Amino acid sequence: MELDYRQVFEAIPCSLSVIDRDFRVLDANDRYRIRFGDWEGRYCYQVFRRRSEPCEVCPVGQTFLDGERHEAEEEVQTIWGETLTVLVRSKPVLDESGAVVSAVEMATDVTRIKNLEKLIRKSQKRYHTLFSQVPCYISIQDEDLNIIEANSAFQEDFGNVLGRKCFEAYKHRNSPCEPCPVQETLVDGLPRTREEVVTSRTGQTKHVLVTTAALRDAGGAITAVMEMSADITHVRELEDRLTQLGLLIGTVSHSLKGLLNGLSGGMYLVNSGFAKGDEGRVKKGWSTVQRNAERIKAMVSDILYYAKDRVPSWEPLDAGEIAFDVVTMLESRAREISVDLSLEAGPEAGGLEGDPQAIRALLANLVENSLDACRLDDASTGHRVVVRVEGSKDQVEFHVEDDGIGMDREARDKAFSLFFSTKGTGTGLGLFISNKIARAHGGEIDLRSEPGEGTTFVVRLPRLKPPLSELPISPISEETAIHA
């Protein structure tokens, strides 16, 4: 049976054309005409690409050059204006002498495949972006707990971890953790969620909420486990802060009740003193009222200081002057409780850089603490509190000395802890805040005390503002450990 080549030509499911060496279309199937229009007497680049000039490179051109088959992916335009991606293949047609006289060009529409490819690439890219950019740590561990993939956040905080064991990379352990959520998921394929504490490469401790998910191969077997960890350190810090706030409210309300009780007592003395015509009692009552009102004021300012994340506003100060301000402010209170409050400041006291309001508050808290220590000491009378300012080349020292009740070991150890107070009406804020202020200035407070022998605080502050790197990052929020 003789084949009807024309029929075959028409039946092939792609656009077929025969092109001569001048790129003129000699013949084409119907499919070609339907897509690209009439071709008789026209050049292939006119029909196929809507161009007036031949293309720079094309499979047909190459075939004419070397007599070989060629193929390429091209974008072409249909007569109805649609852009198609086609796979163009060209094959030489030879004459009897073997010379290439024309070429067969076959164009297969691969637009749909192309679009799917694009879609897959796009979605891969999107997943990759998601994987690398999500604000949590993602790593993939194989069955031996080697990290085979890790996202940017992970590598940023834990370094180049690829190929390392997970427990080495962020737990700094030599053996797997017990229990290990990844191993558990490897066994049963079920997700696990657990809170863990990990250490970054810079030594920072982070609280993370870890969730694991099994990764399976096409056959459904578990080959690896993805570990996603959300950094919840801030949440934990906030929780701590809330706990502290709860404690603060508790201690504040307790001490406020104590101070209000003192006010009630003072008022009773004033009223009953007037009724009895007892001037001594009125005076005593009035000074009780004043003292308790002052302490409520001081407490409120401490609370405000605690609540605000204060960064010192630095300015040049005179150490002696600051101490003088504080002593003057507290003189009358000292007199009321018969304590001799004095100031010793020599010329070597000199100047320093600091926040005047904060340093005054720091010293006032210490002096008030000393005055209370004297007031609470019923064992002896004639107490004294001395504020002494000394200095060396690099630092200023403020000494606050009293001969009050003194502190035992426990009170000494906890003196600067938040909410620690031995006074029924204390908030446990005063010395904590003094210490914070000293540290915010790059300084420190030392404490010497023995029960019955009084207390000496020594505040050392640098004369010049230290470089930022040497100052605590947040003067208030760091080191707020609770010592209940």
Next chain:
Amino acid sequence: MPEGQRTILVVDDDPDARDFFITVLEDHGYATVFARDGNEALQRLVEGKPDLVTLDITMPEKSGVGVYRKLKEDAGLSDIPVIIITGVSDDFKQFISTRRKVPPPDGYLSKPVEPEQLVSLVGKLLA
């Protein structure tokens, strides 16, 4: 001390509170002794049995809770009425008796205390 005058032991670490309670009580015909912390309170109880105790809870040295338990567990002292006077929250009233088998305090006053409250409660307990 006049015949039949009742003695009250005032226990509080805050001098203002002590002065307050002592003055109010003395103004109303009671004799007073005082203690500045739990240990001193136990000392005073040994020195002489008072007719009533007002007891602060949060104090350095021995706390008021310890004093209260000791007092209520001592057959010779357990009949002394005790008024707890504290700024700690009101739940404390329950707390002090639930932890161990001690009876609840005879009276409870929350700081700040009104003089009339104190006098009337003391009067009632000593009637």
